[in-house]
Amino acid sequence: MSQLEPNSILFVYGTKSSGKSTVMRRVIKELENSNIVFFYYNLREHATYSKEEFLEVFFEKDKNKVVRNNLILDLKVFKIGIEENYDFSKLSLNDVFKKIKSSINTVIKNGKKPVLIFDELQKLKNIYFNGNKPLLNELFNLFVSLTKMEHLCHVICLTSDTLFIEEIYRNSSLKNASKYYLIDWLRKNSIRNILKEEGFSEEEINYCLNYLSLPYEIVDLIENKKLGLTVEETIKQWINIEKDGLKYLIDTTDLDVEKIYNVLSKFNNKIKIYYDKEVKKEEMRYIKFLVENEILFYDVVNGIIKPTSIIEWIAIREVLK
Ligand SMILES: Nc1ncnc2c1ncn2[C@@H]1O[C@H](COP(=O)(O)OP(=O)(O)O)[C@@H](O)[C@H]1O
Ligand SMILES: [Mg+2]
CATH class of the missing domain: 3.40.50.300 (P-loop containing nucleotide triphosphate hydrolases)
Incomplete structure (x- = not known):
């Protein structure tokens, strides 16, 4: 530099x-x-x-x-x-x-x-x-x-x-x-290395890799382990928090709920969508609402929209059920 x-x-x-x-x-x-x-x-x-x-x-x-x-x-x-x-x-x-x-x-x-x-x-x-x-x-x-x-x-x-x-x-x-x-989500390999260094077992690590994407999650996982929580318990808690947060957001907005669900359902089968191919003009308003509320992340440089984390992605799909 x-x-x-x-x-x-x-x-x-x-x-x-x-x-x-x-x-x-x-x-x-x-x-x-x-x-x-x-x-x-x-x-x-x-x-x-x-x-x-x-x-x-x-x-x-x-x-x-x-x-x-x-x-x-x-x-x-x-x-x-x-x-x-x-x-x-x-x-x-x-x-x-x-x-x-x-x-x-x-x-x-x-x-x-x-x-x-x-x-x-x-x-x-x-x-x-x-x-x-x-x-x-x-x-x-x-x-x-x-x-x-x-x-x-x-x-x-x-x-x-x-x-x-x-x-x-x-x-x-x-x-x-x-x-x-x-600065994107952590790579699986980096997560694996950090968790290994922190003394997590191979089984715990393999479980976590399906859920982790942000560095603060690793910090939280380590702290909770010291408090006696299993990785499954910690991850379940995170998902519940995000799920409730999303439900509350939808329940309290004046925007058309149906339209919000339509946007969210784009993530039912995939983790990211492309702005140029998969977003209609009238949908952008709802996407912006979800971005402002840190449910979705809009990477304008690469033209990609995705949930803010893998945990958020799981929470979105739970809410859609
Ligand atoms: N590479 C890393 N390894 C472990 N923990 C990290 C790493 N990067 C960030 N963290 C932790 O994750 C949390 C969030 O990081 P931070 O840099 O504040 O994020 P941002 O500035 O993007 O909001 C902090 O608690 C930080 O200590
Ligand atoms: Mg910061």
């Missing part, structure tokens, strides 16, 4: 708990003593951000332009420094961008390579600056200029929100200026 000249914005996407943040943190950790300076912002903490909250998270009042982020103790990551007496309420969008650029240039002048990372970037969606300019749109313009135009700094954005990725993907000003990387 650091060897290549920055040329485009990298969007890392995948379902919630697919391991995006973990992968990113591991990369940062491994490059801790390299010449890369990571500006890392984890926006996961809040449900939404106001303009003021964004500024508080984004900047650190300090005399230096590059400041160690002391809120993240386990990683060597940095924030953009801003003068101590700066009045955030007077800060314009242009000022924000000037500060970012100036910090990035400081890093470069010191012979280092800046990398800008936003985890769960979609959280900045509803922030508007003076004159009602949406922050995110303007940020994208800045990112394009930092990468594709000026080749100053790598920009990496992570998100679990696939409808957001869809918006970005179809945004014409980001065409030819962005790349996409999917």
Whole structure:
């Protein structure tokens, strides 16, 4: 990554708990003593951000332009420094961008390579600056200029929100200026190796392989085993939780239930469908509803729609019975 000249914005996407943040943190950790300076912002903490909250998270009042982020103790990551007496309420969008650029240039002048990372970037969606300019749109313009135009700094954005990725993907000003990387379900072999290392028996592993797809499931399985639950019991619990969740979602929506079932029944005999061949225009509304509620995952880059996990797939088929 650091060897290549920055040329485009990298969007890392995948379902919630697919391991995006973990992968990113591991990369940062491994490059801790390299010449890369990571500006890392984890926006996961809040449900939404106001303009003021964004500024508080984004900047650190300090005399230096590059400041160690002391809120993240386990990683060597940095924030953009801003003068101590700066009045955030007077800060314009242009000022924000000037500060970012100036910090990035400081890093470069010191012979280092800046990398800008936003985890769960979609959280900045509803922030508007003076004159009602949406922050995110303007940020994208800045990112394009930092990468594709000026080749100053790598920009990496992570998100679990696939409808957001869809918006970005179809945004014409980001065409030819962005790349996409999917963190997909775990491969069977990786699951097998992890479970083996954790001391699960061959029989348990073979059972689990039919159900597991996300890393957090492995963590949960290990914890539950310590508490004395069998893998069968844990997996049965997960399926019940997802099944009830889906039933509740259907029972409480104003949308046409019949239409929702029609969409779900596409997954009766297969685990994924292709958007271009298998989705009718009038069905998209229901698919979006299921995507928003994390039942389905829409991979716009590959044109594939599938349940968010194998457990979710099983739950869907149970609800259809
Ligand atoms: N490769 C992995 N091996 C084991 N556990 C993992 C791995 N990747 C992620 N996890 C665990 O799975 C959970 C979800 O991962 P996270 O990175 O937060 O997902 P995301 O950012 O995609 O929502 C975390 O508890 C994390 O510790
Ligand atoms: Mg994350």
